Amino acid sequence: MRAGLYKKLPSDVHSPCQNESVDDFTDDCGGAGRGLNEDEGEGMLWGRLSTEEAAQRSYEEVAERLGTDIRRGLNRGEARHRLVALGPNEFEVRQEDPLWKKYFEQFKNPLIVLLLASAFVSVCMQQYDDAFSITAAIIIVVTVAFVQEYRSEKSLEELNKLVPPACHCLRDGQAETFLARNLVPGDIVILNVGDRVPADLRLFSACDLMIDESSFTGETEPAAKITTPLEKTGNGVTSKHNIAFMGTLVRYGNGRGIVINTGEKSEFGDIFKMMQAEEAPKTPLQRSMDTLGKQLSLYSFGIIGLIMLLGWFQGRPILEMFNIGVSLAVAAIPEGLPIVVTVTLALGVMRMAKRKAIIKKLPTVETLGCVNVVCSDKTGTLTKNEMTVCNMMSSELYHAEVTGVGYNAQGHVMLFDNATSRDTQMNSMRLLLECGSICNNADISETELRGQPTEGALLAAAQKMGIYDVRNHYVRLQEIPFSSEHKMMAVKVIPKFGGEQEQYFVKGAL
Template sequence: MKDQNMEQKSTRKVWQDKAYQMEIPELLRAVESPVETGLSSVDVAKRQAEYGSNALEVEKHSSLLEKFIEQFKDFMIIILLAAAAVSLFASHEWHDAVIILLVVVLNAIMGVIQEAKAEEAIDALKEMASPDARVRRNGNVETIKSHELVPGDIVLLEAGDIVPADMRLLEANSLKVEEAALTGESVPVDKDIAPITLEDAGIGDRKNMVYSGTNVTYGRAVAVVTAIGMDTEVGHIANMLAHAEKTKTPLQRDQDRLGKSLTIMILAIAAVTFVVGLLRGRAITDMLLVSISLAVAAIPEGLPAISTIILSLGTRSMAERKALVRTLPAVETLGGTQVICSDKTGTLTLNQMTIEKVYFDGKLQDRSVEIPAENPLLRSLVLANDTKLDAEGKLIGDPTETAMVQFALDQHFPLQENESKYPRVQELPFDSSRK
């Protein structure tokens, strides 16, 4: 992985790192992509061969056998396996051995099932989250899958779009982009096309750039792709996560400590019992069997099963709240969290707004007031608005504008009928100078 990342870094051009500082004509000359026609099919093929696919590298899923073996890398499980072996071969207590092995195997199976289900759900979400992109190629506007984008592609953006790659803006009409995933700023950011003179400007200061995975909430834009895949800002985050040091959860650490403490105490008690028996004249073989039986009986073979069942119940509870948990021990980590640090309250909101009061019929009224569909108030709320309805009927756009459309829909306003009856012929977007 490290060598591959270094190889990707070496293919980057100067204009990719300094795109936000360059004048637009200078950038277009460097990227060798005409705005009017976009890249040709030949150019696209060459750049796909050079830069690869616009997709994040993902760690290859382990096989079911590897997942199963991974479940046994726990100190308590190792102790139980040792106890089963001793029961079977030393004391010939096969009943105890079978019970211990059954508990351990069931524990591993439950862990494998949970991890496999979580991986399937995550893969399905990734497939659903793969956005389309409208690009200019060969002089035409085409809709393609985002993974087909290459540096230099001319992309058209509008409200409701997910930005498919890191891009420098060439044209921007009242563009606002929600960048909370990268900057933590819950309020949509105003964008423009002016070059940034600040050296090494942070992501939040690059007003002429839009980044992969962010959402266009307002306005329209034309942009040129500067980075794809692992070279994007989201790709850098994915790379850091892939190389992050794996640590055990608090529960796993506690279980390891408990297992080690129990092992020491059990061995000590068994040793004392063995020595006392010998001092009292008992046979060595008899005392050996007694000590082993005592040690096996003292090991809590039900502990892993109980903890696994409790964690499984927690996983199910999280799933009901639409939260995916990949491994069972991760459920406990959130429960053990004592402090959540956040830069501001906006980061923890749903980024949704609702109209609560309406000035109608000469007075301020509650949102439950009934307004006739033909009233100009509802028509102005809906028609002077860039909010879109997606295929699933979800409103996409600026939170304030979506609140207006939602209010009109709650009033049973015929949205699509009015949009067809009153098509938009001109646009005068709000700005600070026009107010």
């Protein structure tokens, strides 16, 4: 990376704004499509498209198939009609059970059922002390488990409500912002840096558009998007370069696309339905407790039967022998075991909560404790999917190490050349980072990045040297966006104050 005056850049470097035709579309990056009258499309039949079909068709064909106009979008009447016909752009979650039902769900544990039977038998035999102690143990176990799971579910619900998803859309030729749940196939969505893609889109405009698909692919680098149809696509997400997938994040550039699928019909929806269909298997502890409950039941009935049989052989009253057998069976049931297990798991949940981990079901703690090896996707799980500048070297071969991580100013620039004055080295590093900040389209706001990770890392490194808002000191006249062909980005600027000499700032790979 170098800063200063540069010769004129090659004329064959073009902007990566992509569109197939700009004759009929006057937006920044162009597009074309068949126009619809105000009332056209009201009640019309439209065809549905999979992402594979849409990727292989031109966007004009997709627009015609979905009965939309990429210059004006759907009219409001048609959008309402489609919303009623297809439903909102959201996932259908399982209906929540009422609280009383969730409470009584806790009684399905075989050991709890056995304890209930023991309490009932104790009452019938007028052993009220035993019945009271067993009932108290059951209530404690069930209540602790219910309260813990209820609190966890509420915490998860609050997290889901923190950011109501919104989107920018064209309706009747006007750009509007509304909840993403109101999107329908055929809507025209406008994408900008930092936007979360609200539905599966067939892109028809892409100005240096790069989208973070790490939630699908695990890849750290954003995927570059195009608008041209593909001859052949694979089964994976990575092969569909002209599709923006629901739930992914715009890291760089801007674009527009036609909504082809919403809600559970999207690629993200397929994953959601698969997860909803999965039944959580029982943990080893649950299986062990179930086995213990069944074994105790069999042993109890066996003891009762054996004692009654022995009493019958000895000529004793059957009712007396039955009472003795039941008393022994009840005494053999460990009513304290469920309390010990539940309290132990609850303590584990509390320890996890202190580390900001929400445990929805108590037995999950036991499962986690049995884990020997964790196989996890790195990006966004073990790491935060953030890039950080660690080392720098200027054109004068001065070397510096940068401390701190994340998109913030926490850290320092440490110099290593003791033979050269500190001021000389710092000026060289400052010039390097100023170039990286001026030739940059990212923005860091309250440690949140809007833009590409590499550009965010350069801004964070500059902030660690006290360089803030250096772009505001210049007027940008021209930009050559980064392209994979030339592996560089350049901007032509003039200072706002103190001169009119044009300067070029360039960053890229050598």
